[in-house]
Amino acid sequence: MTRASDKQNWDEFCALLGEIETISDRTQVAKLSQDYYHFSPILQPLLQDKTGDIVVLPRSESEVLKVAKLCVDSEIPLTVRGAGTGNYGQCVPLKGGVILDMSKMNNIVWMKPGLACVEPGVKLAALDKKTREIGWEMRMFPSTYRTATIGGFIGGGSGGIGSITYGQLRDNGNLHAVRVVTLEAEPRIIELRGDAVQNINHAYGTNGIITQLEIPLAPVYPWTELIVTFKEFMNAAKFGQALSQSDGIIKKLVSICAAPIPSYFIPFRDIIPSGEQAALLMVAETSLEPLQELIKNFQGKICYQKSTQETVKGTTIIEFTWNHTTLHARSIDPSLTYLQTLFPADPELKLIQECYDYFGDEVIQHLEFLRTGGNLHPAGLQIVRFTNEARLNEIIQYHEDRGAIIFNPHTYILEDGGMKKVDLQQLNFKQKYDPLGLLNPGKMRGWVDNG
Amino acid sequence: MTRASDKQNWDEFCALLGEIETISDRTQVAKLSQDYYHFSPILQPLLQDKTGDIVVLPRSESEVLKVAKLCVDSEIPLTVRGAGTGNYGQCVPLKGGVILDMSKMNNIVWMKPGLACVEPGVKLAALDKKTREIGWEMRMFPSTYRTATIGGFIGGGSGGIGSITYGQLRDNGNLHAVRVVTLEAEPRIIELRGDAVQNINHAYGTNGIITQLEIPLAPVYPWTELIVTFKEFMNAAKFGQALSQSDGIIKKLVSICAAPIPSYFIPFRDIIPSGEQAALLMVAETSLEPLQELIKNFQGKICYQKSTQETVKGTTIIEFTWNHTTLHARSIDPSLTYLQTLFPADPELKLIQECYDYFGDEVIQHLEFLRTGGNLHPAGLQIVRFTNEARLNEIIQYHEDRGAIIFNPHTYILEDGGMKKVDLQQLNFKQKYDPLGLLNPGKMRGWVDNG
Numbered sequence: 067m068t069r070a071s072d073k074q075n076w077d078e079f080c081a082l083l084g085e086i087e088t089i090s091d092r093t094q095v096a097k098l099s100q101d102y103y104h105f106s107p108i109l110q111p112l113l114q115d116k117t118g119d120i121v122v123l124p125r126s127e128s129e130v131l132k133v134a135k136l137c138v139d140s141e142i143p144l145t146v147r148g149a150g151t152g153n154y155g156q157c158v159p160l161k162g163g164v165i166l167d168m169s170k171m172n173n174i175v176w177m178k179p180g181l182a183c184v185e186p187g188v189k190l191a192a193l194d195k196k197t198r199e200i201g202w203e204m205r206m207f208p209s210t211y212r213t214a215t216i217g218g219f220i221g222g223g224s225g226g227i228g229s230i231t232y233g234q235l236r237d238n239g240n241l242h243a244v245r246v247v248t249l250e251a252e253p254r255i256i257e258l259r260g261d262a263v264q265n266i267n268h269a270y271g272t273n274g275i276i277t278q279l280e281i282p283l284a285p286v287y288p289w290t291e292l293i294v295t296f297k298e299f300m301n302a303a304k305f306g307q308a309l310s311q312s313d314g315i316i317k318k319l320v321s322i323c324a325a326p327i328p329s330y331f332i333p334f335r336d337i338i339p340s341g342e343q344a345a346l347l348m349v350a351e352t353s354l355e356p357l358q359e360l361i362k363n364f365q366g367k368i369c370y371q372k373s374t375q376e377t378v379k380g381t382t383i384i385e386f387t388w389n390h391t392t393l394h395a396r397s398i399d400p401s402l403t404y405l406q407t408l409f410p411a412d413p414e415l416k417l418i419q420e421c422y423d424y425f426g427d428e429v430i431q432h433l434e435f436l437r438t439g440g441n442l443h444p445a446g447l448q449i450v451r452f453t454n455e456a457r458l459n460e461i462i463q464y465h466e467d468r469g470a471i472i473f474n475p476h477t478y479i480l481e482d483g484g485m486k487k488v489d490l491q492q493l494n495f496k497q498k499y500d501p502l503g504l505l506n507p508g509k510m511r512g513w514v515d516n517g
Numbered sequence: 518m519t520r521a522s523d524k525q526n527w528d529e530f531c532a533l534l535g536e537i538e539t540i541s542d543r544t545q546v547a548k549l550s551q552d553y554y555h556f557s558p559i560l561q562p563l564l565q566d567k568t569g570d571i572v573v574l575p576r577s578e579s580e581v582l583k584v585a586k587l588c589v590d591s592e593i594p595l596t597v598r599g600a601g602t603g604n605y606g607q608c609v610p611l612k613g614g615v616i617l618d619m620s621k622m623n624n625i626v627w628m629k630p631g632l633a634c635v636e637p638g639v640k641l642a643a644l645d646k647k648t649r650e651i652g653w654e655m656r657m658f659p660s661t662y663r664t665a666t667i668g669g670f671i672g673g674g675s676g677g678i679g680s681i682t683y684g685q686l687r688d689n690g691n692l693h694a695v696r697v698v699t700l701e702a703e704p705r706i707i708e709l710r711g712d713a714v715q716n717i718n719h720a721y722g723t724n725g726i727i728t729q730l731e732i733p734l735a736p737v738y739p740w741t742e743l744i745v746t747f748k749e750f751m752n753a754a755k756f757g758q759a760l761s762q763s764d765g766i767i768k769k770l771v772s773i774c775a776a777p778i779p780s781y782f783i784p785f786r787d788i789i790p791s792g793e794q795a796a797l798l799m800v801a802e803t804s805l806e807p808l809q810e811l812i813k814n815f816q817g818k819i820c821y822q823k824s825t826q827e828t829v830k831g832t833t834i835i836e837f838t839w840n841h842t843t844l845h846a847r848s849i850d851p852s853l854t855y856l857q858t859l860f861p862a863d864p865e866l867k868l869i870q871e872c873y874d875y876f877g878d879e880v881i882q883h884l885e886f887l888r889t890g891g892n893l894h895p896a897g898l899q900i901v902r903f904t905n906e907a908r909l910n911e912i913i914q915y916h917e918d919r920g921a922i923i924f925n926p927h928t929y930i931l932e933d934g935g936m937k938k939v940d941l942q943q944l945n946f947k948q949k950y951d952p953l954g955l956l957n958p959g960k961m962r963g964w965v966d967n968g
């Protein structure tokens with residue numbers, strides 16, 4: 067494959083960048099071209115040799131503008147990178163070129179009750195810590211919050227811890243505004259507010275470079291982390307559903323892992339009885355009493371509880387939920403992979419029961435309860451014993467035939483991993499603001515198919 | 518009708534009460550025997566001549582115990598009263614006897630972040646004001662919050678402003694504990710915690726006297742009051758649905774009034790264009806921007822906006838929502854009455870559209886969006902042009918035939934106004950703790966039918 071950037075003289079490019087920090091060391095650049103796509107045995111061979119040519123680390127919007135201009139002038143592909151924790155190769159450059167690493171643009175511009183304005187490179191945990199000083203916290207974050215950036219979360223994520231209350235990033239009101247650097251002939255800064263932010267929300271950095279965001283916050287609650295165990299999986303799942311339906315119980319995380327998943331959690335191995343299912347929960351301290359009633363009703367047993375004071379240090383259950391569950395499973399058995407499934411909103415959890423019975427140990431149930439579009443759904447991040455691609459597709463088909471939506475984590479194509487249809491709004495936005503198709507090339511099907 | 522209490526010597530009774538405050542003045546007692554049942558032309562003739570014999574105003578739990586003992590000893594009916602703002606005669610004594618007015622037991626026992634412990638007679642607005650001093654507020658309150666008591670809200674209410682986020686009083690976690698004085702041969706104090714509170718929650722004071730409550734709180738948001746107008750009713754209704762589904766927009770009230778209801782709101786008459794529908798909203802200040810987008814999408818227009826600072830004084834839109842809507846309609850046209858309907862959870866609002874088209878001006882749509890059992894529903898507090906009882910029942914039947922649940926406000930019987938079936942838990946509780954059936958006699962069908 068010849069790459070647009072092969073003929074580029076990178077020394078000259080660096081010289082033109084002036085004081086802007088760059089990394090040219092091949093090993094370093096290769097490392098900064100990768101993310102966590104290796105969770106997928108399908109993506110692994112497709113992406114493992116992909117690398118950019120140079121990493122550029124801007125410190126300001128004007129530096130971003132300068133990089134953008136140079137890329138446009140020489141038609142160099144540009145792939146934006148936050149912390150590179152995406153798990154479908156979102157930030158892996160398919161056609162080389164510039165890796166625009168945003169991690170140095172990590173200022174908090176301002177904070178006020180309920181709202182923060184930040185640069186994209188700020189890490190979610192660092193931001194959360196800062197906003198807590200004024201009594202507010204992030205509404206939601208991925209389980210990678212300690213390393214992931216807010217820009218990458220908006221660019222490549224969807225939701226996470228907190229989504230059980232506030233919905234997902236795409237839901238109305240969860241992203242107020244973004245400033246974006248375009249890749250037009252003359253790159254410039256545009257501001258998107260209101261619904262217009264959806265042009266760039268979860269677009270894998272294919273149609274603009276986010277340089278600033280206004281993100282709404284939630285009031286801080288004193289959170290308690292708990293692990294509750296259940297002998298029967300469906301009891302655990304139905305407990306998750308019941309807790310999620312309890313609007314009077316304040317919660318941030320409802321994560322259900324079927325056996326043998328809890329055995330993959332090294333720090334909790336001695337705590338969770340072998341063969342049992344576990345619910346990993348974050349609940350406000352004042353809601354612990356009603357929670358205990360619910361646990362009793364579903365024959366659960368609290369085996370671990372960490373108070374707000376204690377949660378600031380040491381192991382956090384957060385890092386055993388969402389896709390961290392997959393990470394721990396794979397660190398014990400690297401042949402395991404996963405799925406991402408939106409199960410229908412159904413208080414009876416019939417399809418989950420069916421899948422649990424049908425697949426047995428081949429597809430191990432891991433549910434994250436969340437709200438999306440105003441509805442409560444169990445989302446599956448099932449652990450899958452991988453045999454081959456055909457069988458993986460059969461498993462996907464089985465789910466889709468029965469009304470589940472699979473957000474396929476075995477593709478790096480934006481639309482194929484998402485709603486399976488081209489987002490015309492995002493495509494139009496790319497046509498206008500990245501007319502040469504330089505941004506993260508090869509990721510947006512709508513663009514690729516249009517030639 | 519002979520009443521159990523007719524032969525009672527009330528002077529003697531008062532003497533035995535000692536220092537406990539009483540009211541015997543006939544006019545005063547008659548007044549304190551009434552509530553807002555007159556919203557119903559069916560209840561009006563049934564309850565208007567009902568009166569207690571004496572009003573007793575305890576100041577402490579031990580005074581309540583003393584009154585309870587005296588009533589048990591002489592088999593005197595005892596009906597508890599908060600502020601008497603119930604709207605189906607909940608606190609109207611059907612068999613005379615003692616009216617136990619709890620309004621003097623209005624202490625806040627303690628408050629901490631997220632939770633308050635209070636006596637039942639404290640007014641909701643007063644409590645809200647106090648908890649706000651520590652940064653917390655009532656999760657939900659009725660539109661009568663300025664006068665209604667927390668004990669009466671638990672005894673006879675269901676939810677209100679705030680239920681769009683936290684669900685209803687019955688939802689898990691919205692009532693932590695109650696202390697209750699029993700009417701056993703030897704009255705005593707029992708404490709109910711966890712699910713056991715449901716024994717007494719919305720029981721019309723038929724099975725125990727609440728003397729203390731632990732009630733969870735919500736973090737304070739800066740609320741903005743807004744009125745948005747719409748030319749088309751279904752646009753207004755669907756806007757209400759969409760806003761209610763937006764988990765990223767922080768809200769406390771989503772109230773939709775079809776024309777001509779807004780014309781009944783005297784202070785807003787000149788503001789709301791005649792013939793239009795109005796949405797009365799409370800939204801957090803930081804959510805105003807995404808709200809505006811939603812308003813635009815449904816062709817709405819903001820005609821009134823009151824900031825947090827301003828909302829502390831003057832007219833509040835709260836007092837034009839929930840059953841205050843009915844109150845304002847009836848003050849313009851006393852022949853109007855109302856219904857209470859739980860419409861199915863259906864984002865398309867098909868049944869609402871059908872009822873709107875079918876009934877026209879006879880049943881004027883007034884919707885309150887709320888969460889209950891974890892689901893979002895539009896609740897109807899429709900304004901009904903009353904002709905006769907048969908027609909009212911036809912209207913009710915029409916709704917029920919199509920899957921709506923009517924919480925009939927034209928009956929003073931607990932079960933008939935509610936889920937239409939005897940609550941065995943509450944009935945058993947009454948059998949145990951009020952074996953003589955002295956508490957608010959005639960209101961619990963399960964008890965009446967058992968003789």
Ligand SMILES: Cc1cc2nc3c(=O)[nH]c(=O)nc-3n(C[C@H](O)[C@H](O)[C@H](O)COP(=O)(O)OP(=O)(O)OC[C@H]3O[C@@H](n4cnc5c(N)ncnc54)[C@H](O)[C@@H]3O)c2cc1C
Nearest residue numbers: 148149150151152208215218219221222223224271276389
């Ligand atoms: C173990 C594990 C657990 C995870 N759990 C979750 C989870 O709970 N929820 C969830 O949503 N995700 C989850 N993820 C995915 C990922 O960690 C998050 O979405 C994270 O927020 C990505 O942030 P990042 O800084 O690492 O972004 P990157 O991976 O660096 O980038 C992600 C995408 O955003 C684009 N991008 C980055 N910065 C910008 C910018 N400034 N402007 C425009 N585009 C930009 C990139 O081009 C790329 O396409 C998980 C991943 C792993 C490996």
Ligand SMILES: Cc1cc2nc3c(=O)[nH]c(=O)nc-3n(C[C@H](O)[C@H](O)[C@H](O)COP(=O)(O)OP(=O)(O)OC[C@H]3O[C@@H](n4cnc5c(N)ncnc54)[C@H](O)[C@@H]3O)c2cc1C
Nearest residue numbers: 599600601602603659666669670672673674675722727840
């Ligand atoms: C205009 C209007 C609007 C309204 N809006 C709403 C609304 O939005 N939501 C809603 O839920 N209700 C509403 N209501 C009904 C009512 O105002 C509320 O439920 C209110 O909270 C009742 O409180 P109260 O103190 O007036 O109770 P009361 O009317 O005095 O009593 C209500 C019931 O509770 C019992 N009770 C009172 N105190 C105790 C106690 N200490 N122990 C045991 N039982 C007790 C009484 O016996 C009675 O059965 C409305 C009524 C009107 C007239």
